[in-house]
């Protein structure tokens with residue numbers, strides 16, 4: 001199977017937990033310090049060697065395209081001044097990869113958003129980043145770690161983290177058998193055999209929750225086409241991945257690093273404090 005080159009960013013959701021801020025601004029463009037969430041995700045993908053960013057947008061999300069483009073008027077205005085430095089990072093991001101876009105017309109869930117991205121991905125393995133899960137690690141970024149794992153196991157990989165039992169109804173929760181691999185800590189790799197979307201604590205098969213980082217193989221698109229709406233009436237990626245897990249094609253990986261749920265106000269504030277403290281250090 002081929003190398004991973006593309007990263008899909010489902011970014012069509014309404015971001016209702018951030019209303020009214022997200023009435024006219026995409027959730028993915030909300031900044032932690034001075035950088036939009038989506039730019040953190042794109043930088044993580046570039047670090048992992050990916051060069052094609054495929055973004056699923058929706059109505060009212062045009063500022064995403066403008067962000068990953070040149071702003072001639074602004075650049076002309078600040079050329080030669082000390083302010084030019086503020087654009088250095090985004091310029092290097094734009095120079096390091098290409099961007100393609102497609103629109104999800106009806107927001108029928110994350111699984112549906114990923115299927116909408118098929119036209120940008122084609123028949124090859126790819127990464128998925130949910131930009132509202134902001135990840136940081138002192139060593140290799142989470143996607144770097146996952147791409148390495150994919151290159152070894154050649155199957156779908158989902159990033160998981162341990163959660164308090166009472167939070168199970170916010171996540172897809174997995175269960176499976178520990179894979180013994182001398183290069184990884186005991187329990188860091190699990191061959192998934194069960195997955196449940198947002199279970200009540202009493203029904204959760206474990207305390208391992210899927211966060212917004214995936215490596216998927218292109219078979220997922222065919223499975224998604226047959227996936228019926230599940231929890232909340234939405235087409236769930238968890239339901240499609242369960243089909244792949246039944247034939248042993250999904251590994252869960254307890255990644256190294258921190259993750260902030262920037263889709264919630266608490267997580268967003270926590271991320272802001274963390275990155276502010278880190279920048280000051």
Ligand code: UTP
Nearest residue numbers: 010011012013014015016017107108109110113
């Ligand atoms: P979320 O459920 O966290 O995002 O979806 P949301 O629906 O925008 O947020 P709330 O709950 O209303 O506050 C996870 C990711 O999947 C994308 C979202 O943009 C987000 O990045 N998504 C979700 C889509 O692209 N399309 C959908 O139909 C649903």
